[in-house]
Amino acid sequence: MTELHLWLRHEVRSTERRTPLVPSDARRLVESGVTLTVEESPQRIFPVEEYEAAGCRIAPAGSWVSAPSTAVVLGLKELPEEPAELTHRHIYFGHAYKGQPGAEALLGRFAAGGGTLLDLEYLVDDNGRRLAAFGFWAGYLGAALAVLQHRGRLVTPLTPSSKDELDEALRPDTGDEEFTALVIGALGRSGRGARVAFGTAGVEAMPWDLDETRELDRPALLAHDVLVNAVLATTPIPPFLRDQDLDDPARRLRTLCDVTVDVGSPLNVLPVYDRTTDWTEPVRRLRKEPPLDLIAIDNLPSLLPRESSTDFSSALLLQLLEFETGGPWGRCRDRFHQACRELGVVEGEFRNV
Numbered sequence: 001m002t003e004l005h006l007w008l009r010h011e012v013r014s015t016e017r018r019t020p021l022v023p024s025d026a027r028r029l030v031e032s033g034v035t036l037t038v039e040e041s042p043q044r045i046f047p048v049e050e051y052e053a054a055g056c057r058i059a060p061a062g063s064w065v066s067a068p069s070t071a072v073v074l075g076l077k078e079l080p081e082e083p084a085e086l087t088h089r090h091i092y093f094g095h096a097y098k099g100q101p102g103a104e105a106l107l108g109r110f111a112a113g114g115g116t117l118l119d120l121e122y123l124v125d126d127n128g129r130r131l132a133a134f135g136f137w138a139g140y141l142g143a144a145l146a147v148l149q150h151r152g153r154l155v156t157p158l159t160p161s162s163k164d165e166l167d168e169a170l171r172p173d174t175g176d177e178e179f180t181a182l183v184i185g186a187l188g189r190s191g192r193g194a195r196v197a198f199g200t201a202g203v204e205a206m207p208w209d210l211d212e213t214r215e216l217d218r219p220a221l222l223a224h225d226v227l228v229n230a231v232l233a234t235t236p237i238p239p240f241l242r243d244q245d246l247d248d249p250a251r252r253l254r255t256l257c258d259v260t261v262d263v264g265s266p267l268n269v270l271p272v273y274d275r276t277t278d279w280t281e282p283v284r285r286l287r288k289e290p291p292l293d294l295i296a297i298d299n300l301p302s303l304l305p306r307e308s309s310t311d312f313s314s315a316l317l318l319q320l321l322e323f324e325t326g327g328p329w330g331r332c333r334d335r336f337h338q339a340c341r342e343l344g345v346v347e348g349e350f351r352n353v
């Protein structure tokens with residue numbers, strides 16, 4: 001019997017329909033003895049009634065601020081600007097350990113309140129492998145949008161849909177021209193998702209991973225019609241594409257989808273654009289003649305909220321069932337303290353560890 005009290009919060013971003021915990025997994029937690037409070041949230045893809053039926057307590061949106069101090073607040077994306085002091089343990093994607101804008105201010109709020117960030121990006125096993133991630137669906141969506149754009153069938157603005165609807169649009173029509181596709185980072189989560197989506201679209205993508213890019217063959221890269229980049233670069237490497245490559249008269253490449261979107265980072269392998277695209281304007285033309293279109297959206301899995309939430313939740317559930325101070329959660333906590341030290345954020349005496 002565990003004493004864990006989890007508090008699933010409403011997401012402040014109105015387009016965020018995903019949740020880290022779906023009702024069927026909430027039921028598993030409740031059955032294992034976890035106290036689970038779920039905030040009402042109008043846009044969440046799963047209605048709050050399903051959580052209630054699973055034995056969860058229901059609370060108003062945003063009420064985590066006055067949750068018992070021992071509650072662990074669970075979410076996905078950014079916290080609201082207030083309160084200035086964060087007193088709880090928070091599980092979510094903080095995006096604060098790689099020098100992102102606002103990182104110091106966020107960690108400062110935790111330090112001021114005595115709370116702790118347990119960042120989902122750093123929830124890893126003994127070998128450093130991520131235990132819960134959205135990568136597969138990011139890649140799936142990235143390739144799907146690239147195919148739809150390439151075939152002239154992308155409907156904008158983009159809106160969340162179901163996989164059935166997306167697959168229906170993806171399947172080839174009679175009269176569709178054949179094209180070639182390349183996925184880089186093909187052996188990773190996003191890369192696998194991209195290859196599956198290409199398969200649904202009737203295209204067998206060429207898979208490149210570390211072995212194929214060690215000695216990069218740019219002419220071979222440029223000879224594909226569509227490219228999906230899904231690498232996770234950890235050290236700076238020579239870029240896959242440079243401005244001059246886009247002007248290469250032999251370029252066949254017409255559609256480029258960057259799932260990685262490391263724009264602005266020293267790790268960026270596609271320094272041929274300077275800002276992301278979004279749901280309203282998902283495509284930017286990088287070259288007119290011959291055309292080259294870019295898709296670089298940083299919240300792709302939110303476009304398939306049900307499927308991506310369900311997968312993520314099933315992985316996270318296993319970790320929540322073993323929520324303890326050591327193991328993966330202990331590493332998360334250590335990483336938080338390390339980030340505070342690196343940024344010179346002075347922590348007080350922690351109440352919530």
Ligand SMILES: NC(=O)c1ccc[n+]([C@@H]2O[C@H](COP(=O)([O-])OP(=O)(O)OC[C@H]3O[C@@H](n4cnc5c(N)ncnc54)[C@H](O)[C@@H]3O)[C@@H](O)[C@H]2O)c1
Pocket residue numbers: 133134135136138184185186187188189190191208209210211213230231232233234237258259260261297298299300301
């Ligand atoms: N756009 C979005 O909405 C979104 C969502 C989730 C993840 N992502 C990003 O997608 C990227 C991939 O995530 P993932 O979960 O698939 O990572 P992953 O670790 O599962 O896979 C990354 C793959 O890239 C390969 N790789 C690394 N360096 C390479 C190189 N130089 N050449 C070729 N292959 C290389 C690795 O071998 C691995 O197979 C990350 O940067 C992640 O932040 C984006």
